[in-house]
Every structure is written in C-alpha cells, then in structure tokens.
Amino acid sequence: MKLTPEERIQLHGFNNLTKSLSFNMYDICYTRTKEERKAYLAYIDEQYNADRLTAILSHVAEIIGAHVLNIAKQDYEPQGASVTMLISEGPVESAPSESFEETPGPLPSSVVVQLDKSHVTVHTYPEYHPDEGISTFRADIDVSTCGEISPLKALNYLIHSFDTDIMIMDYRVRGFTRDINGHKLFIDHEISSIQNFIPDTVKNMYDMIDVNVYQEHIFHTKCKLKQFDLDNYLFGYTKDKLSTAEQQEITERLKLEMDEIYYGKNRV
Template identity: 55%
Template sequence: MEKKLKLYGFNNLTKSLSFNIYDVCYAKSAVEQQEYIAYIDEEYNSERLTGILTSLTDMIGAQVLSISKQDYDPEGASVTILIAEKAINSLRMRGDAVVAHLDKSHVTVHTYPEYHPDTFIATFRVDIDVATCGEITPLSTLDFLIDSFDSDIITMDYRVRGFTRDVNGEKLFMDHEINSIQDYIANSTLEKYEKVDINVKEANLFHTKMLLKELELKNYLFNKKEEELSIDKRNEIKDSLRKEMLDIYYGQNIK
C-alpha cells in the first residue's frame, strides 16, 4: 500500500468557490478566428495554468500533493491539483480554540475557447473551482485570479457546506463573516465592472457576476488596428461585442 498522509481534524466545513471568466475578441475572418483560438490555446496551456494554480495554492497556505494536467486536441486544457494543509493551524470559534485542517481538498481549471461563425466574435472561457476544508477560505485569491486573466465577464459562486463543532460539541455551520463575495475584491477592481449580487445568507450561498463597464475597441481586435476601420465598422463591431457580453452576463440570448 502507498504511504498514507496523516490528516488533522476538527473543522469539517467545506468551502467551495467557482470562478468563471470570459474574454471576448473580434477576429475579422474565419481564418483569423482559428488563429485567435490557437493563440489563446497556447497562451493558456496546461503548463501556464499549472503555474497559476500552484501560486493560488501557496496563497491559501496549502501544499501540493499531486498534479494532473492535460492539453486537448483541437483546443482547451485542464489542470487538477490535490492539496493539503502545510501545517496545523489554530482557529478560534466562539471563544474556543480548536485545530483546523485543509485535507481532501482540490483546485481545478478548465478552458473553453470557441467562436461565433457569423459575427466573428471569439470567446475564451475559464472555469476554476477551489474546494477547501478548515479555516482557510479561497475568497482571498479572487484579486489574484481576476488579474491572471483578461476578464470581460466574471461569475462567481461561493458556498459553505456541512458543519463542524466547537470544543463543547455545538454545531457550527459558518466560521467567518460574509455578506457578499464583493467584500473580498479590491475596490479598484470593482469600480471597473457592473455588478449583480444574489445571496442567500441563511443557506450560506453567495453569487456575484460582473461585466466590464468600458469597452475600448483596440483591446478586442485580433491582428487588426482600430485606425484601419471606418467609423461605421467600428460601431458595428462594438455593438456585436457588447451583445455577446450582455448575452453571457444575463445568461440569455438578447434580441
């Protein structure tokens, strides 16, 4: 049998963060759409994604137990990291000192490049899931994740599941204060986005989605300069980009 890892107990709360970003781009032909997908696929290959996730793991004070990574054909990549607590930490809950742990936890990332065949809009989606046990919350990594990608639209879900007990045996269903995911994102970042919150605090469920306010066309053109386009064409592209972003933001095809 393989050598078993010794785990430490007593905080059994599971904290799950799902973080999704969308990066939108305009490529003026079918060939350039394919070139954009190839560029994104190389830019965010499994090797780079592994680096992002291992940095995240260090930020939450965990150690890497194993890494599984894969680049797919024709495009896309996945990375899964099994993590555990580096050391025993002290956690205070309701005045009582207990031991916390971060065992049986993981971090995963998946990428999904795709494009619209008619409007020449390409979309790159990244899904990241972080699950931790014990006192550490993955919410502390949100600014790092947002800065690691070009994020036009962001959706985030945070949930705390299960329960743990204090030293007197009383059940605890939450061990930290939270009203909104936005509380864990820098104000300088929040100012750049339109935001919507849907929170069910009684069920420890928190949802936030964000849409970039300003659309600077030069940041969305692939292999094309804004000066090469007529005013009408610029406005047409901006409208197509904004519609794509609004569809994703609201989760429906807007007419």
Template identity: 55%
Template sequence: MAEKITLYGFNNLTKSLSFNIYDVCYAKSPREQKDYISYINEQYNSERLTKILMHLTEMIGAHVLSLSKQDYKPQGASVTLLIAEETMIPASDTVVAHLDKSHVTVHTYPEYHPESCLATFRVDIDVATCGTITPLSTLDYLIGSFDSDIITMDYRVRGFTRDVTGKKLFMDHPMTSIQNYIDPKTLLRYDAIDINVYEANLFHTKMLIKDIDLQNYLFNTDVYELPPKERLSIMSRLRREMIEIFSGRNIY
C-alpha cells in the same frame, strides 16, 4: 477571522469557490478566428495554468499532494491539484496520513462564432477546501491573471462543525458578499450584482466590464484601419455578446 474559534475536533466545514471568466474578441475572418484560438491555446496552456494554480495554493496556505494536467486537441486545457490544509503527518513507519484533502481545478474553453466574427475564451476554476482555508482571498489574483470581460463567482459553505461546548457552527467567518473580498479599484471597472441565499450559505456575484476599448478586442487588426461605421458595428456586437453572457440568456 480576528480570533480562531476553539473547536471540538477538526473543522469539518467545506468551502467551494467557482470562478468563471469570459474574454470576448473580434476576429474578422475564419482564418483569424482559428489563429485566435491557437493564440489562446498557447497563452493559456496547461503549463501556465499549473503555475497559476500552484501560486493560488500557496496563497491559501495549502500543500499540493498530486498534480494532473492535460492539453487537448484541437483546443483547451485542464489542470487538477489535490491539496491538503495541513502538512502530511506520519501515521506509522509505512503509512502517511493528512488531516484533510481538497482540490483545485481549471478548465479552458476557447470557441468562436462563425457568423458574428466573435470568439470567446472561457475559464472555469473550482477551489474546494476543508477546514479553516477560505479561497476568497485569491479573487484579486485570479481576476488579474486573465483578461476578464464577464466574471461569475459562486461561494458555498457546507456542513457544520462544533465548538468545545458542542454547539453546531455552520459558518466560521463573517460573510455578506463576495464583493467584499475584491479590491474596490477592480470593482470600479465593472457593473456587479449579487444573488445570495444567506440561509443556505450560498453567495453569487457576477460582473460585467463597463468600458470597452475597441483596440483591445481586435485580433490582428488596428482600430484605425476600420471605417467609423464598422467600428460602431463591432462595438455593438461585442456589447451584445457580453450582455447575453452576463445575463445567461439570449436577448437580441
């Protein structure tokens, strides 16, 4: 916002950003599929995910109140941060209070299909904030932090606050599309569509990578080791998998 709105009391609006990415990979044998899962677990363990969320929290100007992290067996990891918009204020000699609290969470879901030789790495990040913090400014950072073939994003603003005249405010910043908060150079790499419900302050955007460089999707295999027909077959399987995830339904 160019100018802050003068409010009566605190800003009671809650803003939630759900950010989900899918990274698809081809691993030709069961052993390579398991190796891929191990690789993903090592690359995106709870330590690295914590660093991503800590930087995200700094970007939105919030303060971390508590941290919980966990790596799971056989696969996956989770991190949860409890955050506050304002620095905590001493309420008395023994009690400490803060003006609002929110949270940031991340969960990973590595998995593979035993028949199609495709493995998928899914990351879910949820940022729930109160007051003036808007998590949309972190989208470019999140997209750049992961290999993102399919991205789905939901942004919701709930509740209301009041200005000094008592008028209810159900939104405290202009909003038409999540895409407006993503670098245009990033958008050029994806096909993107919006499904928005403006009357309810609900915004949804999903994105599908346009171009596939097969080498980037082969795990422990060089593209030139494969005959042309096999390359085309793998490309077809990768694209079909991405389209179904993007569409949210079984098509083929």
C-alpha cells in the same frame, strides 16, 4: 482585528466545513475571418496552456497554504486545457485570525493556513460563433477547501491572473462542524458579499450584481467591464483600419455578446 485565543470559536476536532469558490471568466474577441479566428484560438491556447494554468493553480495553493500532493494536466485538441490538483494541509499549527476578515486576499505571498482533503481545478473552453465574427474564451476555476480559511483569499490573485471582460463567481459553505459543546456550526466566518474580497481598484472597473441566499450560505457575484475600447477586442489590427460604419457594427455585436453572457439570456 486580531482575535485572542479566548475570543475564537473553540471546535471539537477538525473543522469539517467545506468552502468552495467557483471563479468563471470570459475573454471576448472579434475575429472577422476564419484565419483571424484560428490565430486567436492558437494565441489563447498558448497563453493558457496546461503548464501556464498549472503555475496559476500552484500560486493559488501557495496563497491558501496548501501542499500539492498530485497534479493531473492535459492540453486538448483542437483547443482547451485542464489541470486538477489534489492539495493537503499546510505546514502550520493554526490559521491566522485575519483569515476571518472580509478583505481582499493577497497576491502571491507566504500566507499559510490549515487545509485537508482539498482540491483546485481549472478547465478552459475556447468557443466561436458559427457565422464568424465573435470568438470567446472561458476559464472555470474551482477552489475547494476544508478548515478555517475561505478560498476567497485566493480571489484577488485569480482576478489578476486573467485579462477578463466578464467574471462570474460563486461561493458556498457546506456541511457543518461542532464546537466543544457539540453545537453544530454551519458557517464559521462573517460574509455579506463576495465583493468584500475584491479590491476597490478592481470593483471600480466593473459593473457588479449580487445574488445571495444568506440562509443557505450561498453567494453569487457577476462583473462586467465598464469601459469599452474597440481596439481591445480586435485581433491583429486596430479600429483605424475600419470604416465608421464597421466600427459601429462590430461594437454593437461585441456589446450584445457581453450583455448576453452577463445576464445569462439571449437578447435577440
């Protein structure tokens, strides 16, 4: 619903609320030999190198209507990458009223809103089990904005930018701003769950758990892919190359790994 100027909250000065989204994703692979593990990590490093991650963050900045002021990026040895962007206010006079609605955000488009003193960062963490078998890739993206819009509007694009088995998302509103009468506002938009910013087509693919602290404006959602196809977790070959016993053993190891990451605890 589009709000009229009279219906919108009138603020005293700039909106000083800080809205922060942390988007954490995991990709899991079974690598039965050192050679497979090395090839998988090389593949991940190529797929998510600093240049590719810079392009992803540039699209995030486009979606939330920000100017990119500065980019620092680095590929690490033996693996991993980081990108940090400093972004500033977008070239518009007012934020669109639909920014307040609990709906999935767009894929890359010309959405623009007000921002100031904000940043977007990403760090990657390839990792593997010391006894071979399981390799994982984790990417952490943080989007922090000031102004009226929530960085949750970039969530839809981020989900579609990574082929992920597990997603863990945190959203928090910090600080306060004031209305024209000096009354403090500690949040300026309605939100009941991060899930409301995820399309139904994506939600249908994942099991989801919410842990929200409404009075503190803290929202937490984690997601684990429902369907399991062993072929999606083997690197360089398919399950028909394995015996039935091998398929069962590998499946159990992969599902255990995903459950431990999803629930945040060791289960053996």
